[in-house]
Amino acid sequence: MFTSSAAVTDGTKAIRGGIPVCFPQFSDLGPCAASHGFARTSTWDVTSTTSTTATFTLRSGGDRDARDEAFPHAHVVEYVVCVDGETLTTTMRVTNEDVDAFEFTTALHTYFRVGDCERARVEGLKSTSYLDSLDGRREKTDDADAVEFHEEVDRIYLDTPAVLKIRDASMPESGYGGTFTIEKSATLTDAVVWNPWVEKSKKMGDFRDDEYREMVCVEVAGTRKMSLAPGATWEGSQTISFAV
Numbered sequence: 001m002f003t004s005s006a007a008v009t010d011g012t013k014a015i016r017g018g019i020p021v022c023f024p025q026f027s028d029l030g031p032c033a034a035s036h037g038f039a040r041t042s043t044w045d046v047t048s049t050t051s052t053t054a055t056f057t058l059r060s061g062g063d064r065d066a067r068d069e070a071f072p073h074a075h076v077v078e079y080v081v082c083v084d085g086e087t088l089t090t091t092m093r094v095t096n097e098d099v100d101a102f103e104f105t106t107a108l109h110t111y112f113r114v115g116d117c118e119r120a121r122v123e124g125l126k127s128t129s130y131l132d133s134l135d136g137r138r139e140k141t142d143d144a145d146a147v148e149f150h151e152e153v154d155r156i157y158l159d160t161p162a163v164l165k166i167r168d169a170s171m172p173e174s175g176y177g178g179t180f181t182i183e184k185s186a187t188l189t190d191a192v193v194w195n196p197w198v199e200k201s202k203k204m205g206d207f208r209d210d211e212y213r214e215m216v217c218v219e220v221a222g223t224r225k226m227s228l229a230p231g232a233t234w235e236g237s238q239t240i241s242f243a244v
C-alpha cells in the first residue's frame with residue numbers, strides 16, 4: 001500500500017493513502033458536501049480482533065457532527081480487514097437501521113505502491129465503458145490492452161470484470177515490481193482508476209509534488225446509487241494479492 005509522506009493523520013482530513021472508505025458516497029455522487037462522504041474522516045470503534053482480522057464499526061447518531069445532516073438515516077457500517085497469508089481482504093457491510101430505505105454509493109479507495117507509475121499498467125478494463133472525470137464524466141471506451149499512466153488519469157469504469165491486475169514493471173533494483181491482483185465482489189460493480197500526475201499533485205498539500213510516481217489508485221466501487229431497504233444489509237469486498 002502507498003501512504004503519502006505528507007499525509008495528515010490528526011483527523012482533520014482524510015489520510016492520503018491506504019484504503020480510504022468512501023461512504024455514504026463516492027466523490028460527489030451523494031448528498032454530502034464532503035467529497036467521498038464522512039466515513040473516512042470519522043472515528044470508528046474497534047469491535048473485535050483475531051490473529052488475522054480486525055473489525056471496525058461506524059454507527060450513526062451519537063455525538064456525530066453535522067456531517068450526518070446530509071444523510072439523516074439510521075445505519076451501521078462494519079468494516080473487516082483480514083490479512084491471511086498472502087492476501088488482504090477488506091469487507092464492508094452497510095445495514096439500514098431506519099424505517100425508510102436510503103440510497104448510497106461507495107468505494108474502497110485503495111492506494112497501491114508502485115516503483116514508477118509510468119511503468120505500471122492496469123489490466124482487465126479493455127473496452128469497458130468508463131466515465132472520464134477529466135472530461136465532464138463523458139462516457140468513453142478504451143481499446144488499449146491496459147490503462148497506462150503518462151498523464152493524469154481519473155476514470156470511473158462501469159460494470160467491470162471481477163478480477164483486475166496492476167502490473168508494475170519497475171526495475172527490480174527499485175525494490176518494487178510485480179503484480180497486484182484485485183478480486184472484487186459482484187456488489188462492487190465498478191472500479192475507479194486514478195493518478196493525479198504533476199499539476200494535481202502540486203495542488204494537494206498532503207502529497208509531495210513527485211509522489212504521483214509512486215502510486216496508482218484502483219478503487220473497487222459502486223458508483224451508481226444503491227437502495228437499501230429497512231433492516232437490510234449490503235456487503236461488498238475486495239481481495240488483494242501480490243506476486244513478484
Ligand code: TA6
Nearest residue numbers: 014027035036133154192194217
Ligand atoms: O480517485 C478518484 C477521485 O475522486 C479523484 O477525482 C480525486 O479527487 C481522488 O478521488 C482523491 O480525492 P480526495 O478527496 O481524497 O482528494
